Amino acid sequence: MKTYTIALLPGDGVGPEVTRAAAEVLQAVGERFDHRFVFDTQLIGGSAIDAVGEPLTQETLVACRQASAVFLGAVGGPKWERGPRRPEQGLLELRKALGLFANIRPVRIYDALIDCSPLRRGIVADVDLVVFRELTGGLYFGERHRSADAASDQCVYAVTEVERIARAAFAAARTRRGKVTSVDKANVLETSRLWREVVTRVHAEEFPDVRLEHALVDSTAMQLIRQPRSYDIILTENMFGDILSDEASVLGGSIGLAPSASLGAKAPGLFEPVHGSAPDIAGRDICNPVGAILSAALLLRYGLRLLDEANAVEAAVERVIDRGARTSDLGGDLGCRAMAELIADEVAKSVTDTHHVQMHWG
């Protein structure tokens, strides 16, 4: 039996509830597939500020570095909005410290949930796209300045930062439908002009078999609503990816369903649902654990390379949704715990299915 240490960072708001749900499903995977998962729970975000005055502690960072993979719930909330340190800084520092430059956010539509989408069936049916968001550069990591009557945030991209995320997106496209849409604002921004040049060169030199199109971010925000089926992989910089991935996640009916993986060259990957801390519904057992549970599936697939196990979790989620299980974001009345239990029970019963294509990483 193999042992894997998973650093669990529950964080704030609904973070602890969805982290518990994901851990419960991982536990079921361990029992079904004969692995031992050891969970090492650590502070992050607002709860870390409350406990020790810092959103990311040295102890948390060391635990993450030593773990096989990191699972994070969510950070942030109104309680910390005015403080000198913000919960979000903890997550940004952690991504940077672990070198997690590629944030992968798949969007798929469950047939059984099509009518929960804010868009018509004819538009969202069969949508299957993945956002590759650059995660450790750009505006979120540039210098910030504030004076009495002005403020500035600097946006910097190095050629090597663009190259490595572009390579990751092109390699993934080869295992999918072979298309990359690179999104920028090259009609205005210098960083975007560099982005476009580098992506074009990496494509020509290393991935000429992949179809590449360039698009402006404003137009992409519109096309994601008009014809989301036209996308396979969306490759973009940090802030545009933050915004477009929230927009894309709702196509499937609820942001509560959306998972994400943040990967680097060698450090353990970090896996977290796309939804935030949702302080308005925290602590009431009504949030949707599916985004977190699907993030646990990504942890199995990309973090631990346990493919059958990842497939088993995704299949379990689909079966439970097919049978009509719904949390309140999808018009149902199941609680977070009850939904997680149904999925964990399905995992326990699962038979292996190895007919799944592994999206390339590393």
Ligand code: IPM
């Ligand atoms: C996300 C979140 C974070 C981000 C925040 C909490 C720092 O919005 O993961 O999308 O902007 O990356």
Ligand code: MG
């Ligand atoms: Mg975001």
